[in-house]
Amino acid sequence: MSDMLDRGDVQMQGQGMSAVQVEQITGSDRKELAAAMKKGADFLASIQEESGCWKGDYGGPMFLLPMYVGTCYITGQEMSGRESEGFVRYFFNVQNGDGSIGLHAEDTGCMFTTVLGYAALRMLGVNRGDPKMKRMREWIAFNGTALGAASWGKFFMTLLNLHPYEGLNPLLPELWSLPYWLPFHPGRLWCHARQVYLPMAYLYGIKAQIPEDKLIREIRRDIYDADYNTIDFSKNRNTVARTDNYVPYSMLLKLINRVLMFCEKHHVKKFRKRSLATVLDHILFEDRVTNYIDIGPVNSILNSLVHYFIDATGEDFRKSFTALKLYLCEGHDGTKMNGYNSTALWDTAFSVQAIFAAGLQAGYEQCLNKAYDFIRNNQVIEDVPDNERYYRHTSRGGWPFSDRDHGWPISDCTAEGYKAERLIGDSFSVKDPIDRYLRYESVSLILSLQNRDGGWATYEKRRAGTWLELLNPSSVFGGIMVDYSYVECSSSCIQALAAAKAEFSGALRKKIDRALKRGARFIKSMQRPDGSFEGSWAVCFTYGTWFGVWGLLDAGVSPDSPEIRKAGEFLIEHQNEDGGWGESYLSCTERRWVYHSSSQVVNTSWALMTLVRAGMGKSAAAEAAAGFILRRQMENGDWPRESLVGVFNKTALINYENYRRYFPVWALGIYLNN
Ligand code: LAN
Secondary structure, X not given: OOOHHHOOOOOOOOOXXXXXXXXXXXXXXXXXXXXXXXXXXXXXXXXXOOOOOOOXXXXXXXXXXXXXXXXXXXXXOOOOHHHHHHHHHHHHHHOXXXXXXXXXXXXXXXXHHHHHHHHHHHHOOOOOOOHHHHHHHHHHHHOOOHXXXXXXXXXXXXXXXXXXXXXXXXXXXHHHHOOOOOOOOHHHOOHHHHHXXXXXXXXXXXXXXXXXXHHHHHHHHHHOOOOHHHOOHHHHOOOOOHHHOOOOOOHHHHHHHHHHHHHXXXXXXXXXXXXXXXXXXXXXXXXXXXXXXXXOHHHHHHHHHHHHHHXXXXXXXXXXXXXXXXXXXXXXXXXXXXXXXXXXXXXXXXXXXXXXXXXXXXXXXXXXXXXXXXXXXOOOOOOOOOOOXXXXXOOOOOOOOXXXXXXXXXXXXXXXXXXXXXXXXXXXXXXXXOXXXXXXXXXXXXXXXXOOOOOEOOOOOOOOOHHHHHHOOOOOOOOOOXXXXXXXXXXXXXXXXXXXXXXXXXXXXXXXXXXXXXXXXXXXXXXXOOOOOOOOOEOOHHXXXXXXXXXXXXXXXXXXXXXXXXXXXXXXXXXXOOOOEEEOOHHHHHOOOOEEEEEEHHHHHXXXXXXXXXXXXOOHXXXXXXXXXXXXXXXXXXXXXXXXXXXXXXXXXXXXXXXXXXXXXXXXXXXXXX
């Protein structure tokens, strides 16, 4: 994450082009574009799964696989030859020339992931003498040794006995026993952080750790520059390598850690026992309501370890370890651990919308009917029991990012699911339509998730102040403490509510109208002076601006308004000479536009979709963009794999395998049909 400019993402000064230059690009004729769009849609339909969904490789974050391998090591689970061969291939494919592994597959070196990756490779049987391992060790030594790994790395190393508990800042289970009204209660955290720190608190509370063995002693020698037993780990609790320090520890966090350390030293046994029981109750609840899949890969791993340390032969461990396998994925570059159990609902909702935007629904009836079944079968139709006690919002009517088995609804997944359902349900007489009352529940759920600022967060309503970010102990991730309102989530919710106006009247309709007004106000407040919107869940300004503009338009803002015009102008200013747009992921970490070294089909699709609806569909810029998408298409109708384009928490890239398939179809559709 430092020396960020030394990859292919060099800033290309003065790449923005003027309108005059755009005009020089000869447009491709409409027939050719329509044929490309159809071919793209045919390819998309050809990769639909039997269940009716689309889904794909969701790798990219490089801290997941080492934790999985470490979990197998801790728990003594055998990996098959095929599995471990795939893991090794993935690590070495992603490894940088200097030996390091980044926080994500395209990142420069990060201590957290390099150290855990090194340990994992040794556990997978890779020889210490392998030149790639030697380079890794050299990188680790040169960058300050494992003492600088970010806190999640140190935590996992501690479980593996590669690091002692006294070197960790405290993670007290007692915090879970405090009253909820405290503004820093863990129940107020963004659910992903909450669900990670929950099992961490348990494991910390019982000081879970495997005994050292020969391999562990060897790895220790390789990742530190002194004899393990002579290192003063407690002095290095706040040591963070330059490479891992995206969010430095605040003074407040350091102070609180001192207080908590004092509490840890003097903790009351009875209170610890009671708090551990509370924490375990929350862990078991999460396992039960998600079929042991858990909200994400990290808590899925940590919950499995909690069960292992409680009862290595018990049902809970067996079930949670089995569910962990759902996260594994054989990709083109090796076997990895995905960032979610699947991308199914999200990919399906977008694929459907792309086909409709292309105006091809008539010829795709069977495909869309199957997609409908998937969408219907994966709506969440019940709330989790006792939701408030477990800090859960209601779920009924919602859609998750993946599937019903996972079951955590998300604001924008609900919105996109609803939109896709409406498109199909309105055009075909589907065999088994979703009950109107469940559609009502979807809309009510979306309404109930609107924040006071008018925007929508991801899974829940906002529960804490921005100041809580001062206590972010992860170093490598930004914005993990609070579920803030986001432009993307807000825009999706607005779009769904706008669609819902057609089917609901009366009191609900009034609520929708009010929500749309407030939503538009929020989106306007997020526009930057240059007209752009910053994206949080993909790279970056092309993504955010697409959502910003579509959200405003669906909320009733005129295409002639200054907001929409400025957004369009921002995009045109950043178009490349080849008609495309290309944004580096550094746009997300640096929070300003950074050019990619080449135009990207996905960025270009978002920009084109935005321009057309912003009333600039007849511009030379739009024509050039469509031409770019056309030229990039492959013979089979697919588009080539480009840089990773998904993001979370500012720093971590994640792969959306199907973005390059449905967004170009969608963009060409919007372009040709408007
Ligand atoms: C996701 C995946 C889906 C994604 C969208 C729905 C696309 C987005 O619009 C809202 C945010 C959300 C739900 C999202 C948030 C962050 C997630 C959960 C992920 C990118 C998948 C993995 C990531 C998770 C945080 C990874 C574990 C790491 C931590 C820092 C806890």
